[in-house]
Amino acid sequence: MSGMKQQVLEKINPDLSAIEMALVENLDPHLDLVKQTAGHLIFSGGKRLRPLLIVLCARICGHESPFVTKFATTFEFLHTATLMHDDVIDGANMRRGKQAAHHLYGAAVTVLVGDFLLARAICIAAETENPRIIRVVASLTEQMSEGEIYQLIKKGQTDLTEAEYMDIIRRKTGVLIESACKSGAILAGATQKQENALTAYGKHLGLVFQIADDILDYTADAGELGKNVGADLREGKLTLPVIYALSRAGETDHGRMKAIISNPEFTQSDFAELLGLLEKYQGVADARQKALDHVHKAKVHLEGFAPSATREILEMMADYALKRSS
Amino acid sequence: MSGMKQQVLEKINPDLSAIEMALVENLDPHLDLVKQTAGHLIFSGGKRLRPLLIVLCARICGHESPFVTKFATTFEFLHTATLMHDDVIDGANMRRGKQAAHHLYGAAVTVLVGDFLLARAICIAAETENPRIIRVVASLTEQMSEGEIYQLIKKGQTDLTEAEYMDIIRRKTGVLIESACKSGAILAGATQKQENALTAYGKHLGLVFQIADDILDYTADAGELGKNVGADLREGKLTLPVIYALSRAGETDHGRMKAIISNPEFTQSDFAELLGLLEKYQGVADARQKALDHVHKAKVHLEGFAPSATREILEMMADYALKRSS
Numbered sequence: 001m002s003g004m005k006q007q008v009l010e011k012i013n014p015d016l017s018a019i020e021m022a023l024v025e026n027l028d029p030h031l032d033l034v035k036q037t038a039g040h041l042i043f044s045g046g047k048r049l050r051p052l053l054i055v056l057c058a059r060i061c062g063h064e065s066p067f068v069t070k071f072a073t074t075f076e077f078l079h080t081a082t083l084m085h086d087d088v089i090d091g092a093n094m095r096r097g098k099q100a101a102h103h104l105y106g107a108a109v110t111v112l113v114g115d116f117l118l119a120r121a122i123c124i125a126a127e128t129e130n131p132r133i134i135r136v137v138a139s140l141t142e143q144m145s146e147g148e149i150y151q152l153i154k155k156g157q158t159d160l161t162e163a164e165y166m167d168i169i170r171r172k173t174g175v176l177i178e179s180a181c182k183s184g185a186i187l188a189g190a191t192q193k194q195e196n197a198l199t200a201y202g203k204h205l206g207l208v209f210q211i212a213d214d215i216l217d218y219t220a221d222a223g224e225l226g227k228n229v230g231a232d233l234r235e236g237k238l239t240l241p242v243i244y245a246l247s248r249a250g251e252t253d254h255g256r257m258k259a260i261i262s263n264p265e266f267t268q269s270d271f272a273e274l275l276g277l278l279e280k281y282q283g284v285a286d287a288r289q290k291a292l293d294h295v296h297k298a299k300v301h302l303e304g305f306a307p308s309a310t311r312e313i314l315e316m317m318a319d320y321a322l323k324r325s326s
Numbered sequence: 327m328s329g330m331k332q333q334v335l336e337k338i339n340p341d342l343s344a345i346e347m348a349l350v351e352n353l354d355p356h357l358d359l360v361k362q363t364a365g366h367l368i369f370s371g372g373k374r375l376r377p378l379l380i381v382l383c384a385r386i387c388g389h390e391s392p393f394v395t396k397f398a399t400t401f402e403f404l405h406t407a408t409l410m411h412d413d414v415i416d417g418a419n420m421r422r423g424k425q426a427a428h429h430l431y432g433a434a435v436t437v438l439v440g441d442f443l444l445a446r447a448i449c450i451a452a453e454t455e456n457p458r459i460i461r462v463v464a465s466l467t468e469q470m471s472e473g474e475i476y477q478l479i480k481k482g483q484t485d486l487t488e489a490e491y492m493d494i495i496r497r498k499t500g501v502l503i504e505s506a507c508k509s510g511a512i513l514a515g516a517t518q519k520q521e522n523a524l525t526a527y528g529k530h531l532g533l534v535f536q537i538a539d540d541i542l543d544y545t546a547d548a549g550e551l552g553k554n555v556g557a558d559l560r561e562g563k564l565t566l567p568v569i570y571a572l573s574r575a576g577e578t579d580h581g582r583m584k585a586i587i588s589n590p591e592f593t594q595s596d597f598a599e600l601l602g603l604l605e606k607y608q609g610v611a612d613a614r615q616k617a618l619d620h621v622h623k624a625k626v627h628l629e630g631f632a633p634s635a636t637r638e639i640l641e642m643m644a645d646y647a648l649k650r651s652s
Binding site for chain 2: 029030031033034085088089107108109111112113114115116118119120122123125126127129131134135137138139141142144145146148149150152153
């Protein structure tokens with residue numbers, strides 16, 4: 001895997017550098033505090049997945065321009081805005097291995113800087129003067145906020161279904177990645193067929209990323225994760241590994257799992273017990289299989305494009321999305 | 327004054343009804359909780375000043391359409407979003423005579439519903455497919471959030487200057503009202519001269535509204551205000567009446583005022599003493615004079631339009647903006 005990661009990274013390094021520069025140039029607030037607070041998270045080693053997808057999706061449709069890179073920052077700013085608001089709302093301690101912004105700058109500043117980033121993103125999208133792109137960005141912002149609220153409503157609900165889970169992750173994560181791919185195509189003046197294919201690719205890729213993230217919450221160590229393991233559960237968020245395990249457990253194990261899940265103060269030994277039960281009922285393995293299905297579906301939608309380095313990178317990104325959770 | 331208010335209200339009643347209907351129709355969230363939380367504030371007797379300005383500014387440029395009313399909701403949703411985030415940040419108890427939303431629905435939901443309203447507003451603005459309007463809306467959102475952050479930075483600073491105060495209120499309140507007038511003109515396909523005139527009218531009107539609001543915090547009773555008197559001071563926000571009084575007070579009174587202002591736990595009798603000092607140094611009277619200057623400036627910019635009922639209402643709105651603080 002690390003060989004593949006290396007290969008992908010080398011090919012996309014120039015794009016990543018251009019994106020970093022564009023992020024610095026386009027953050028551009030009047031107030032130093034905004035720069036510090038937003039910068040704390042923006043420049044903390046994010047994967048730049050969303051802007052990169054825009055650049056690659058535009059390129060696979062034959063379009064390349066400095067404006068694409070500038071526009072791509074829209075999606076990183078939107079992504080960061082939601083992370084900042086999420087961390088305030090969840091009372092999260094860490095993000096990407098650093099203290100969450102609200103611990104350093106306070107909840108009030110963090111909420112307002114999140115608002116600023118949201119507005120900044122819309123401003124950059126508006127520069128396209130392309131009504132379709134602006135609609136895509138505006139609508140995804142709306143869907144994301146409803147997705148977050150839906151997740152909040154479902155917090156602590158131990159009988160969350162797979163369908164409800166998929167609905168939440170589609171809205172809170174999937175839509176942003178799907179829309180990034182779609183916007184890249186629109187910006188490139190792609191054919192409708194190309195645009196549809198890249199939108200579908202993005203839809204499946206988004207699901208893979210979120211399912212993999214949710215698996216990592218049970219399999220990674222804290223250093224690797226950049227935040228505490230088991231954080232989702234502690235926040236009352238049920239994710240796919242647990243949903244699968246619960247659906248298959250016998251009465252006793254089911255009862256025991258529910259007891260652990262329902263107690264936000266669960267101990268290290270409770271958590272270890274839960275991990276054992278996830279193992280017993282193949283919760284993680286099946287979640288990974290589900291993600292793998294979406295990796296395949298994502299790749300199928302790239303088949304209409306002629307083989308190229310760009311197509312190869314997009315395919316690798318789908319693999320990478322899942323592999324990082326191994 | 328109440329005669330004038332009556333007169334204005336009768337003329338604009340049909341517009342206000344159309345705006346109310348458009349707000350109900352266009353809020354349109356998928357989740358019931360969003361409807362409840364957003365509706366709690368949106369349908370709590372707001373003045374609908376901002377949407378009304380759009381309708382009137384479009385009309386004075388000869389344009390009238392149901393879409394203008396729909397577009398006008400953008401500004402009420404943006405306004406409500408900022409109020410919701412403000413109330414969470416300030417820990418405000420009341421708004422428009424009701425419990426602030428975060429007391430009923432929690433801070434997390436209130437922040438996210440604020441995000442939803444912001445996104446909803448941008449979606450409606452995007453429907454214009456007019457790049458200039460979308461830029462105006464996107465840019466005002468960015469300016470407002472920086473204005474809020476600037477105010478937060480300046481909180482508790484007892485030596486705030488008049489220039490700093492004007493900068494804060496221009497960004498946090500003025501820009502929204504100014505942009506409402508400008509958008510109405512653009513939507514109407516106004517001439518550049520008309521657009522500039524209405525933008526300037528809106529700029530001065532916005533300042534009048536905020537200065538009047540800030541005066542009300544010292545002169546109204548709690549019932550009339552819909553929130554606690556002296557709330558600004560308790561939150562560490564210095565406004566024009568105090569800035570003026572401080573600038574003129576002798577050493578002893580200056581020291582006494584600073585002592586009261588610096589203590590967020592000031593008593594009723596401290597507050598009464600402060601009101602006495604504001605009176606002594608004409609803080610309120612001079613703030614009102616400043617607002618009156620902006621009323622005149624606002625009206626001057628309407629002089630290029632032929633006399634009409636609409637022009638008269640816009641003039642009356644400038645008077646009303648200040649008179650309500652008497």
